[in-house]
Amino acid sequence: MTRWLALMAACLAGAVQAAEPPARAVRNYNAYCVQCHGINRDGNGINSRDMAVKPRDHTDTKGMGDTPDELLFKAIKGGGLAVGKSVLMPRWEGVMTDEEMGELVAYLRIVSKTTAK
DSSP: OOHHHHHHHHHHTTOOOOSSOOHHHHHHHHHHTHHHHOTTSSSOOTTGGGOSSOOOOTTOHHHHHTSOHHHHHHHHHHOGGGGTSOTTSOOOBTTBOHHHHHHHHHHHHHHHTOOOO
């Protein structure tokens, strides 16, 4: 079982609240997501002030808790259009591996203090 599958299995078992987030997921979020979603993960990144649609607040426990893992993964992989959201959310397929995108989903669960859906 790959590390990504193990992480997703832990998510589905409700064991997402790890003491330490996966380092690679934090690095990837900081490299690819912070510009729009912000250093505080709240949707207030440096690019957000020029966007017609505010980026998702990943600290929003209610909103993130209502969003299934598969939808988060699909949004990361295929971008906003893949899930009927903003064209401004880029697709990360080809930039990150499926394993890295799965780690980001698990990391978003930690950031939002939610469990897998």
